[in-house]
Amino acid sequence: MSKSYEELPLTPISDTPSTVNLTGLWRVMRPVVDKSKCKKCMMCWKYCPDAVIVLVDGVPVIDLKYCKGCGICAEECPSKCIVMVREGGE
Amino acid sequence: MRMVMTGNYASAYGAKLARAEVIAAYPITPQTSIVEKLAEFVSTGELKAKFIPVESEHSAMAACIAAQTAGARTYTATSSHGLTLMHEVLIWASGARLPIVMTNVSRAMAPPWSVWVDHMDSVAQRDTGWLQFYCQSNQEVLDTIIMAYKICESGGVMLPAMIIEDAFILSHTSEPVDVPEQEVVDSFLPAYSPELKIEVGKAMGFGSLVKPDQYMEFRYKAMLGMKEAHDRILRVEQEFKHIFAREHGGLLERYRCEDAEAVLVAAGSVAATAKDVVDALRDKGMKVGLARMRTFRPFPQEEIRAIASKVDGMAVLDRSYTFGAAGAMFTEVKASAYSGQKRPIVKNYIAGLGGRDITPKILERIFEDILVFTKRGEESDVEWVDVAGLPRKWR
């Protein structure tokens, strides 16, 4: 729905956080974390390009609203406690 | 203080009095002395500004855009190939709604190489969204730079402006110029304080990507800005007149047009010469007038229509050729005149390209020609004046 010209600023200024873009909808594969194996090394948090991993007591919690399923966290995890599973059925 | 100075120095003094804060410029004949003078003002501390000696005109405008977005009042100057090199970012500046002020010393385009006056460079930027002021005197150059900042920085306008000096005729010719006192200019022109600007810690992106469902509305707003500029120019000039006791004719300066049978429309220094020719011809009983196109943007549509409704014949002198159906200024004048009840005959003269002198004699012949075709009731659309090899002699 287009905004009326009267409601617009003079020039397009972006001031809304990008959290409006639910990039989780792009996903084909989803990361699943096995907390029991997690060594709290924080590699996954460090390497996530989209910063959708937060550490809760050192253990990764992945925000699936935004996770694009790139698989970097699973690939880089030294304990192999993150597995990528296919969306929409195992 | 009354001084004798060139048009280029008038530009430099104008920018200095307007307290430009960031100046980014690249040298090109015949603009160079503007930038040299400003560099001098900055180095002595007379002008508290940052001077960026950029490595190209495109970068000059890009640097001004960035600085203006961060809240600084900016100025630059260029000419000819420098202006055309900037074309991409000229459009950016107006789309970004930044009230940058620039002097363009209007000079011919190559090839052939030429350093002399020609309006093709300026006219070719008529699509960029910049206000365009074509000056006829060095006084007007200085005054218009100061006025332009006030016009453009007003919330309803917020568009950039170019002040056009004819190469060498104004830029390098000395004339008496009244240079106002800084305090008086300060009382007329307040500091630049935009509503929105880049601020540390404020997460805003300037110049973002917009989908088809919203782009048009931004362009519409820019159009409204140019429309508002029409009234704003007149109001600011009245304010200027009130303080400095000078004005320069608004958007279209009319000289002896009230009872004219035929009117010539022209821009730049040639219009000043044409006024003398009008006086001489009036003494001989010929009822002619001169309408000086002071602003080509915003286009003085109402003013042109007002003249067209009263005269039988009009002519437009284009000091440029832009390969259209006819000269650029002529085309827009004729289109404006067309929608009136009374349609005068309108003819186009292409003259003075590449610095070819448009003498009083040539102008006399042009006025005579206008009266002839007005009486005859028909015109031959476009005529190139003073081209060797064409049958008609003008000198």
Place this chain on the structure above:
Amino acid sequence: MAKTTIPEEEFAFPGSTGCPGCGANLVMRYLLKGLGERTIVSIPACCWAVMPGYWPSNCLKVPILYTAFEATGAAISGLRAALDVKGIEDVTVVGFAGDGGTVDIGLQAMSGAAERRTDAIYVMYDNEAYMNTGIQRSGSTPWGAWTTTTPVGNTHDYKHESKKDIMTIMQAHRIPYAATVSPAFPEDFIKKVEKAKKIKGFRFLHALSPCPPGWRTNPKLTIEVARLAVDTRIFPLYEMEQGRVHITRKGKGLPIIDYLKVQGRFQHLTEPEISSMQKAVDDSWIMLLLKESSGT
């Protein structure tokens, strides 16, 4: 919980429209972790002009100035001049441009900004082609790579020109600090950013930015590829302070084939071609070691 080895605070929101596994996303993330909130970023036409999302979406917590393609060097000059004239201090001005917008169309403006000793950090995120427009070759595309304008095809027509050596170009500008960084080594990356932040004048960071669609890699391998680039020494990690080379990570010295075999854009290369590439990489590495030891 153990302390994080890189600053914890994030300066980007989720929801950027970069591809899954985008190296450029990481480059910006690490850069801003090192620079902090008092930063203004100038972004020309490139992937990052689009990644914050359509208006009015912004994925960064710092102000962004979007500019025309070739204008980054000029824009950072203008930004710094405005901040100076207004007396606004303690702000890092950053030009964040792609390889095309730096070594090709943006070279003139950047060179001018460097020559004028503009007080800013210029970051070239190098995904080694014009990726935003669909993987066309740039001056920074490495020898041997497939791109859409060096399409291999029947004529084996990959990119036959060498990658422009932007770090040597910056060395010739005699700037106070330049460094190469890779997202596979975030501690090294951010340490260099923090170091650059403290220096006045023109600073340059060359960031390797693996691009899954452009390099034909599996998105999950972005870090692995960025690591192999350093370990095979095709993208060594070093600094130049006042032009003096200092290698910050020697890398394992793995054969170049390890780097090439995980990227689809190099699959067409024959053994002799890979050998010649190995030799070129070896020669460059020796040159870099010589630069370091000779103190120039």
